[in-house]
Amino acid sequence: MYVRHLGLQDFRSWAQVDLDLESGRTVFVAPNGYGKTNLVEALWYSATLGSHRVASDAPLIRAGAERAIISTIVVNDGRELAIDLEVLAGRANKARLNRSPVRSAREVLGVLRAVMFAPEDLALVRGDPAERRRYLDELATTRRPRIAAVRADYDKVLRQRTALLKTAAGARHRGDRSVADTLDVWDGHLAEHGAQLVAARIELKGASQPAGIDVRGDGSLVAWTGRVRRTPLEGRDALEALRQSVSVEP
Secondary structure (H helix, E strand, O other): OEEEEEEEEEEOOEEEEEEEOOOOOOOOOOOOOOOHHHHHHHHHHHHHOOOOOOOOOHHHEOOOOOEEEEEEEEEEOOEEEEEEEEEEOOOOOEEEEOOEEOOOHHHHOOOOOOOOOOHHHHHHHHOOHHHHHHHHHHHHHHHOOOHHHHHHHHHHHHHHHHHHHHHHHHHHHOOOOHHHHHHHHHHHHHHHHHHHHHHHHHHHHHHOOEEEEEEOOOOOEEEEEOOOOOOOEEHHHHHHHHHHHHOOOO
8 A cells, every 4th residue: 555646735834735656665855844744744634534743623724724635546456546635624624535525534544544653652651641542542543444433422422421510510509400310321422432442442452462472392482463473572572572461551
């Protein structure tokens, strides 16, 4: 899989970009502040519908513009798929797949699969647990695009429940039990969607742990990870993999 073409309109610092790419390694070389990271951010947005630098879409739109356009052509096993995203501040984004509109932008998730390493990743270590949960949820969405809908439903229920809690004190003072009954309903929805997210995180953690440990005749250890046996880990690496596989996090 690779991106054959990247097109941008009013995205970050770029007024217009039409960039043809090829399979293999690509290196963007330019002075600081030229907009190299913005190109990578646009590709990441096409893969995840989110930025690795900001939480909202408004900063992605070039100053003075009303919207930003990100267009990519992805080649996978010889088949080309075109993704067109229209980024709108404060409104639902629009998407097209092979030039045809889709009902939800989430329907393009999974067309482009990507892995990014950026300085912002230090927040996984330095930041609070919410940052690590966000990272796991994004990775789970990349592996299983349907998780995007679960995340959206969870966030929606959480906002509704929080708004209801703000009115609960006054309702309880008036002896109104309807708020408590409604809260029970939202609690159920929150638990349902939350359980699906937790299950996805646990599955993701399990997929990254050693699937097995072999003890050779000379007493050395060999570990391999994932569901399919891959390059073995030996010596100290195998011991570390074994330690991590049996550790219990608080």
